[in-house]
Amino acid sequence: MANFRTFFLPLILSFLFSSLVSATFYQTISPTLLRSQEKLTHIRFYFHELITNEKPSLIIIDPPKVMSNSPLPFGSLVVIEDPLTIGPDVESKRVGKAQGFYLSATQRPGLDLEIVMGMTLTFLEGEFNGSSLSVLGRNEIINPVREMPIIGGTGAFRFARGYVLARSVKVDYHKGDATVEYNVYVYHYSSTTSSSHDCFNEGLQFMTDPILSKI
Numbered sequence: 001m002a003n004f005r006t007f008f009l010p011l012i013l014s015f016l017f018s019s020l021v022s023a024t025f026y027q028t029i030s031p032t033l034l035r036s037q038e039k040l041t042h043i044r045f046y047f048h049e050l051i052t053n054e055k056p057s058l059i060i061i062d063p064p065k066v067m068s069n070s071p072l073p074f075g076s077l078v079v080i081e082d083p084l085t086i087g088p089d090v091e092s093k094r095v096g097k098a099q100g101f102y103l104s105a106t107q108r109p110g111l112d113l114e115i116v117m118g119m120t121l122t123f124l125e126g127e128f129n130g131s132s133l134s135v136l137g138r139n140e141i142i143n144p145v146r147e148m149p150i151i152g153g154t155g156a157f158r159f160a161r162g163y164v165l166a167r168s169v170k171v172d173y174h175k176g177d178a179t180v181e182y183n184v185y186v187y188h189y190s191s192t193t194s195s196s197h198d199c200f201n202e203g204l205q206f207m208t209d210p211i212l213s214k215i
């Protein structure tokens with residue numbers, strides 16, 4: 001017994017300790033945990049910027065003090081919560097919302113706006129209800145069609161990658177109201193069920209192993 005205590009126990013403990021520490025902070029998990037194939041989805045909706053609304057869908061934060069004939073001088077920051085609808089009419093069925101910001105990122109004067117947009121597109125209807133896409137990219141408004149990358153997503157759009165094409169349908173440069181058609185092309189996985197949640201939550205339990213918290 002004395003031998004066991006003095007020799008084996010420290011050995012076992014040090015082995016346990018080192019394996020716990022190295023094993024609990026990361027692990028490789030099988031991609032098959034997603035239990036589904038990657039698929040490509042096309043989504044089309046209309047994005048509305050409503051400045052003249054009673055309740056505007058965007059606000060401009062602290063416009064920079066520069067002389068400019070641009071409606072959005074270099075450095076302007078706009079925060080948006082814009083409705084997404086199924087058709088070009090703002091009164092058509094609402095399918096989601098765009099939340100985020102854009103920055104005026106060119107010093108060129110005039111209406112030739114060049115912005116950098118960062119936003120989440122959250123769906124509130126159908127198969128993608130509750131899921132969101134993250135978009136971050138450059139948007140040169142004067143171009144008829146602008147492309148921005150999809151850099152990720154949540155829910156049905158976990159591991160998303162793809163792009164959006166934004167095409168202005170109606171723009172009132174004086175009022176600032178605009179309707180933009182968005183065509184989204186996104187690779188993602190079919191699984192949105194709680195089963196994939198459970199699979200990935202195992203990682204969390206693993207990392208909060210009660211033995212580790214005692215060390």
Ligand SMILES: *[C@@H]1O[C@H](CO)[C@@H](O)[C@H](O)[C@H]1NC(C)=O
Binds near residue numbers: 124126130
């Ligand atoms: C979308 O999901 C929310 C939250 O789960 C739910 O309350 C709402 O009824 C759903 N909408 C539709 C159209 O399914």
